[in-house]
Amino acid sequence: MSADAMKRAAAAAALDFVEPGMRLGLGTGSTAAWFVRLLAEKVTAGLDVVGVPTSEATATLAREVGVPLTSLDAVAGLDLTVDGADEFDPDFNLIKGGGGALLREKIVAADSRRMVVITDESKAVARLGAFPLPIEVTSFGAVATLRAIAEAARRTGHAGALTFRAAPGGGRFTTDQGNAIVDASFRQISDPQALADALVRIPGVVEHGLFIGYASTVIVAGRDGIRRLDKPAN
């Protein structure tokens, strides 16, 4: 199975969680895009659902393929969010934000009763950090914020190169909210919770890509088929 076929297979498996009348969070990225396309086929066949997109890119795709959209403010919470991830660990912690949509993704996931993550086997890690951690920062004072991130990382036992993400056309990448992204190459995140707690205390940090306690199910597509991992109830 090609990498793209695995993404499609994971997205197709997530359709099993969708029920008529649901309000859905629609993730961002190439795997989540497959979910939006496959969901559109169900909508065309009569499924009644409404989606809240986590990025302008996902909103554009959903409109193109015919998935009805609403906003988070127009509904009283979401039933289910289906989104991709850059990494997941055995405790269902995630790194997200490779596509730069981490802020809206986290807001939407936080307002959902359930988050199903669609991935392939390349995203499974014993410990988070091989994928650079995206940290969304305000443009104002971005360099000072980067220094504060380095200090917070040091205090919590993490170190590595911190770089502003570049836009494809040059200059700094900006998110849908007009913020910058710092990509933090920590390689090994030994204490995700301590790092997350330290990052949110920095004034210029808008949000970080550590998703701790959000995912309840991870669907993993591999060359041998689909595996579904369910987080044990507390």
Ligand SMILES: O=C(CO)[C@H](O)[C@H](O)COP(=O)(O)O
């Ligand atoms: O967090 C994300 C976007 O901000 C994506 O879910 C993550 O980057 C995975 O993307 P893909 O499915 O293309 O590998």
